[in-house]
Amino acid sequence: MRNRPMPPDFETVHALRSDVALQIARYVERLGISQLAAAKQLEVPQPTLSKIVNGRTSDLSLELLLRIAVRAGLRITLQTGLIPQEAGAFVSARQPSSARAFPSKIAASTHDSLKASLRDLTPAQRLEAFLEHNQLASELRERGRAVQAPPLARASLRR
DSSP states (O other), X not given: OOOOOOOHHHHHHHHHHHHXXXXXXXXXXXXXXXXHHHHHHHTSOHHHHHHHHTTOOTTSOHHHHHHHHHHHTOOEEEEOOSSGGXXXXXXXXXXXXXXXXXXXXXXXXXXXXXXXXXHHSOHXXXXXXXXXXXXXHHHHHHHHHHHHHXXXXXXXXXX
């Protein structure tokens, strides 16, 4: 029996599962308490938390890991890509620093307006907006790389 490579979508989900588990494991480590105490706090059986902390996530669903992350209060962003290696789970800061939160009245007003707009959107509309935002951010990153690439290539040719 030959080991065939997993299809890209399975590899992507595996990568996301591993990354979410890593973020949960880091959270548990920061707590500085026993796995049993952390498991009780996160409302999961201790053996399940042990699997997460030790990176044995193949039999855990991504949904379960996301539920645990929510219970932990982790703000996780999942990212997929064109290839499975681009997939990842990223944790944003728990609370923005006061210096960056809302530096002006215009920013605060814009933030309030955005929150009000989000309340009026259906879940499907929120998802569509999120996907459009990610697509635009991806295009911006790619264009930034394209602009930066030629000077780097020229600099390496001069050496």
